[in-house]
Amino acid sequence: MTKTPDILMPAPMAPAVIAALDDRFVLHRLWEQPDSDAYLESHGPIIRGLAASTLAGAIDGALFDRLPALEIVANFGVGYDKIDAAEAAVRGIVVTNTPGVLDDEVADLAMGLLLATLRRLPQADRYVRDGLWPTGPFPLSPTLRGRRIGILGLGAIGKAVARRLTGFDVPIAYHGRSRQPDVDYDYHATPVALATACDVLIAIVPGGAATKRLVDAEVLAALGPSGVLINVSRGSVVDEGALVAALQTGAILGAGLDVFEDEPHVPEALRVMENVVLLPHVGSASQHTRAAMGKLVVDNLIAWFDDGRPITPVTTPG
Numbered sequence: 001m002t003k004t005p006d007i008l009m010p011a012p013m014a015p016a017v018i019a020a021l022d023d024r025f026v027l028h029r030l031w032e033q034p035d036s037d038a039y040l041e042s043h044g045p046i047i048r049g050l051a052a053s054t055l056a057g058a059i060d061g062a063l064f065d066r067l068p069a070l071e072i073v074a075n076f077g078v079g080y081d082k083i084d085a086a087e088a089a090v091r092g093i094v095v096t097n098t099p100g101v102l103d104d105e106v107a108d109l110a111m112g113l114l115l116a117t118l119r120r121l122p123q124a125d126r127y128v129r130d131g132l133w134p135t136g137p138f139p140l141s142p143t144l145r146g147r148r149i150g151i152l153g154l155g156a157i158g159k160a161v162a163r164r165l166t167g168f169d170v171p172i173a174y175h176g177r178s179r180q181p182d183v184d185y186d187y188h189a190t191p192v193a194l195a196t197a198c199d200v201l202i203a204i205v206p207g208g209a210a211t212k213r214l215v216d217a218e219v220l221a222a223l224g225p226s227g228v229l230i231n232v233s234r235g236s237v238v239d240e241g242a243l244v245a246a247l248q249t250g251a252i253l254g255a256g257l258d259v260f261e262d263e264p265h266v267p268e269a270l271r272v273m274e275n276v277v278l279l280p281h282v283g284s285a286s287q288h289t290r291a292a293m294g295k296l297v298v299d300n301l302i303a304w305f306d307d308g309r310p311i312t313p314v315t316t317p318g
């Protein structure tokens with residue numbers, strides 16, 4: 001079979017994804033080129049598809065200018081805030097993402113992070129490893145008991161989180177831009193109103209301009225001194241400076257964070273705090289789920305080039 005068309009991969013993806021794309025397409029590994037700029041100059045005009053990961057950098061108009069034959073950007077991840085989807089739409093470029101295959105994994109992680117933060121599981125583990133148990137019992141932790149949970153972004157993942165929370169016997173409320181008619185949880189029209197009404201705020205909205213610093217000093221103040229923030233959405237959704245201040249002053253009790261403003265860099269101020277649990281953006285990072293995401297990236301590209309119908313195109317500009 002003749003391999004066609006040409007696909008650009010700006011940054012490395014899983015070996016299975018590379019192998020599957022290599023098998024079917026002419027794959028251009030941009031990160032292996034000694035001069036990526038010169039490579040784009042010479043090969044950009046023949047590229048018709050792009051396989052994007054979070055390491056790929058901005059996928060925007062400046063890149064599209066260099067890829068005049070580009071038809072599709074297949075993103076490895078459900079969040080596509082690093083892709084200028086509005087600009088892609090203007091140029092008739094399809095953007096796909098990986099919804100559905102990661103909802104349960106990310107929701108599981110959110111639950112783990114919530115419990116780890118409240119019950120101080122990483123700190124308790126360190127206590128044992130550091131040989132401190134013989135010196136006395138580990139200090140009593142805060143609890144999930146009696147807490148009210150606010151979900152900021154009751155989408156596919158938010159709903160998977162809510163389903164899990166139902167088993168924990170805690171009241172659930174949510175905020176989104178609009179009330180969902182088929183949902184029984186209490187709705188709050190603003191993030192501040194939601195934070196006021198709950199003791200744990202779980203952020204799982206998309207990143208991008210519309211949600212930039214949606215969780216700001218005012219929302220954190222509304223969450224209050226016994227409040228806990230769990231962020232599994234994007235670092236841009238939380239004002240990180242305001243969060244550090246709120247944690248330092250006791251304006252909130254603690255935070256569990258899987259995402260940060262400037263990944264992979266996490267502020268020193270957060271890294272030295274005892275009342276936070278910090279994860280390196282691992283919401284979907286199991287072998288099982290990453291394989292499913294990779295397969296969907298490949299399948300979207302094949303579906304587009306075989307019959308012009310991508311499996312999971314994004315519906316709204318990022």
Ligand code: NAP
Nearest residue numbers: 079153154155156157176177178205206207210232283284
């Ligand atoms: P989704 O199904 O599209 O749900 C997004 C939810 O956010 C919707 O309920 C939406 O409700 C709400 N929302 C959107 N814009 C908003 C705004 N401006 N203000 C308030 N609420 C808003 O998305 P999903 O699949 O659940 O994924 C959500 C995000 O999670 C992704 O975009 C990604 O950034 C993040 N994520 C992180 C990880 C990780 O590893 N930590 C993994 C996967 C995904 P309305 O439309 O009613 O506003």
Ligand code: 8YV
Nearest residue numbers: 054076077078079102281284
């Ligand atoms: C991935 C994610 O970690 O799907 C998303 O939006 O944030 C995660 O599943 C990421 O996209 C790939 O590194």
